Amino acid sequence: MQHAQVARYQRLKLLLIFIVFAAPMAAAWGMVKWGVGIPFGHKAHGEVHVAAPNLNEWPLANEPESLGEAWTLAFDCLSDCEQRKDELWRLHRALGREAPRLQRLRIGGAEHALPGELVTRWQEPPSWYSQGAIWLMDPMGNPALVFNEQTETTDILDDIRHLFKVNHH
Structure with missing residues (x-):
């Protein structure tokens, strides 16, 4: 038993x-x-299918000298963009220790640049150009995301942080 x-x-x-x-x-x-x-995975706030070519092929009046190594946040400033320029500067600062991985390229507007900002202008706006657009380019100059004027800065920051997380140095 x-x-x-x-x-x-x-x-x-x-x-x-x-x-x-x-x-x-x-x-x-x-x-x-x-x-x-x-x-659920991360959903980008920006448009993933970007019509823009590689940054080297953009019709810019002068080639910004320090493009390379970092991601580039290129933004159109043909229209009044003082507020957007300031918001993107704050976004850049909000990246904290990841900030060196990003550079801002302002196309148009006043010659005076904010800290960490490169300034140029269009030779003539290209066919794929969109007023007020913000393009995020990878370190090779390839377009990764495009944001329209209505996209909130916090959403852009969210997408950048996500891309930095999945694309280590």
Whole structure:
């Protein structure tokens, strides 16, 4: 009688060990099969399909001298953009220790540049140009995202932080 209890206890113990190791696999399979409990990925606030060419091909009046190594936040300033210029400067500062990974390129507006800002102007606005647009270019000069005038600065900052996180040095 006691031998039967020990055997049953051993089987129960073996079954519990099996459940402990099989449960995560079953849960993962269920998550994939039914899409339950899977965190949603980051959704970009900017438009991913950017019509702009590589930054080297932009019809700029003067080639900014220090383009290279960093991501570039290029923004149009043909219309009145004092507020946007200030917001993007604050966005740049909000990146904290990641700030050196970004540079701002203002196209148009006053010659006076804010700290960390490169200034140029269009030779003539290209066909893909959009007034008030903000383009985020990768370190190679390829367009990554484009934002329109209505995009909130906090949303742009969110997208930049996400891109920096997934694109390490």
